[in-house]
Amino acid sequence: MIEIQNVHKSFGALQVLKGINLTVAKGEVLTVIGGSGSGKSTLLTCINGLEQIDSGRILVDGVEVHAKSTDLNKLREKIGIVFQQWNAFPHLTVLENVMLAQIKVLKRSKSDAEAEAVRQLNHVGLADKLKVYPSRLSGGQQQRMAIARALAMSPDYMLFDEVTSALDPQLVGEVLDTLRMLASEGMTMICVTHEMKFAREVSDRVAFFHKGVMAEIAAPEELFGAPKDPELQKFLAATH
Amino acid sequence: MFDTALTAKDLVFLAQGAGMTLFVTAISVFFGTIMGIIFGVIRYQIGPWWAAPLTFVLDVFRSIPLLIQLVLANAFVTTVLGLRVSGFTVACSVLSLYTAAYCSEIVRGGIEAVPPTLRRAARSLGMTWGQDMTYVVLPLATRVALPSWIGLALGVMKDSALVYIVQVVELLKSTQTLITRLQEPLFLLMICGLFYFLISFPIARFGGYLEKRWSND
């Protein structure tokens, strides 16, 4: 379970998160929508401790992320994150990209890591690209590789930060399909996205962020069907 | 503070050495740069194929230790040709050619960094080759080349320490002479090193600053 309690965060004078309260249960798929600068991406990087927070608490399975005593590297093994920019390691093949952290962080043996990597790459449809360097892959393929890389760590939670935003339109579908598949398998996921159709289809709940505040959160039918917040109404009108 | 046998006369001796270092450097950088620009423009203008012999000769200067270049040049002029030429002349000539070899590389790189479309635009406005070179290529190429050229000039100053081999008493050689006499190697070397550092460091920083500023726009 991920519990976010009254979290504040600012970059200099700019307040990006103004008291967020949110709980994500095991097996839940939550999507977060909102305009740029609404703080939705920052929230994800706070959850896995890549960013500090100013006040409040974030608990992952009861462990406080920003407590001094918390071993962040240990915690991050539980939480996979995939970014807008896929960040393939250019000097490693696709297979090695997925194996690296398994060996170095989880201390898996080379053969175990390889087996897991092959399994995950199969899963995301890259079985024929194992020995290829990322520079030879399309953006969509690199993003799917990044997803496999995160999944290979056997995380309990997956965070997706606008994973289709940097992709060419024709490549968005293949990545969303991968996310749909994960959702249907019961993975606990928080997806920050601009894809409304996707959000409507896969989510258990959808949260709308506006200017650092979670303005509305509801089941997709309700949030898209009968939005209450005026900003959300404006936002939805603009995206259609 | 220091207990040293160093006298005022010795300091003058060191200062003379430092003066020689700067003098040799100034002459070599001056002539080397002129030759380097000429060679660089020629190499660019006639293309890599025709420039191959020139490129080869210049590359030799960058592939053989400077010390050997100095010894060879000295031996060639004095024993093979039998001329009476001072070590100072040999040192400046070799260092100038050595500078030119690196400089032509910098100049060529600078010219190549000017986009050909820009030059076509200049020529299509009716500018002559000379005008194009003077008003378009030169100012733009200078921006690319100047930081490297500053690095080269400082490199020549440091490399000029090698001209002791043809009996030119520059800073390091005069330091060495004093060390032999006074037996205070650490103290004397500190003075010598500090001199190089105080000249090189600020200028290198300035070059780095130019590079940063010019690459940002």
Next chain:
Amino acid sequence: MFNYNFRWNQALNSLPDMLEGALVTMEIAILSMVIGITVAILLTLFRLSGNRILYAIATTWVEIARNTPALFQIYMVHFGLGGFGIHLSPYMSLLIGIAFNNAGYLTENFRGALKAIPETQTRAARSLGMSPLQAFQNVILPQMLRISFLPMTNQMVWAILMTSLGAVVAMNTDLYGVTSELNARTFRTFELFAIAAVIFYLITKAITLSARLLAARLFRY
């Protein structure tokens, strides 16, 4: 045309000795590069550590190496350390002097290379649970070395050329040292040093060429 009698045969008789010296020259250059690269990686870590003292050590090293003559650095190792009662053989002085110089220049090259690697690479590695050191070692370092490959090749050529500076610490087993000892005995200065020049030239070309071949094999991405 010349009154000078070239005696190439006599000089060429010394070729085996000189080639042996060339081996010592290459040995010093290679060792100095191995030490130089290792130290440069360490100094780069010092710079990234965020510790002021370590940062100052790295910066001082780099600036001294880049702003004083290599000849001075070798001299300093040999005679300067002598002032502290540390007396090194000419071989060690030359090796340490060149390695010092290499480390300084390479650290600066590495700094430039790091700028070319996106910050997000570290972030991606950290988000997979790697520690800062693991991220550096497995993700940043290999890319940094690749980007710096050409400057490293140039530094290797410099290291070869710098071995000639052993003359100042009475080094007599490297190519320059052997040549100058032969010269002291036979006075065929021009012939001997011309041969040495050719050998130096061939070594540097061999290095550039093999570096290019190596790069093609190593960097397939």
